[in-house]
Amino acid sequence: MKNSRFHLIILSLLTMDFLGVRRVAFGDPAANRKLLESNPVSEATEDVKEFFSSVWGGACYTTSQCAGYISHCDKDQGVTVLDGECRLAWWVWLVIAIVIFLLLSSCISCICLPCCCLYACCSNILDCICCCCRSRRGYSPARSG
Secondary structure: OOOHHHHHHHHHHHHHHHHHHHHHHHHOOOOOOHHHHHHHHHHHHHHHHHHHHHOOOOOEOOOOOOOOOOOOEEEHHHHOOOOEEEEEEEHHHHHHHHHHHHHHHHHHHHHOOOOOHHHHHHHHHHHHHHHHHHHOOOOOOOOOO
């Protein structure tokens, strides 16, 4: 009784093994390959493109189809009266303008104001770039160091 049960288990394992080998050997090789079909880089690229189209330039029918809080559905930019394009909200443009203004003013102040901690570095860069605006004009006398 024990011996027949052991033979039955071995026979069922061999049968399952044979069917598995047969499926791998004679089955469709590309039927179940999910690894090569999904590319995480292309999926991430598509997600980024979808996000940016919901911020700017994507087709929409309502504002809820655009990115929340930073863009809205502009019906004047659409192909028909019913559709529109996602556009940035006015306050986003204001924030971008303020950031650009602060960057430009900080660069100009570092070049022009001697009280800035980066004045020496910026004035040396300006001396290298523009020879007509040198801070040290003229020649030094011979043997003065």
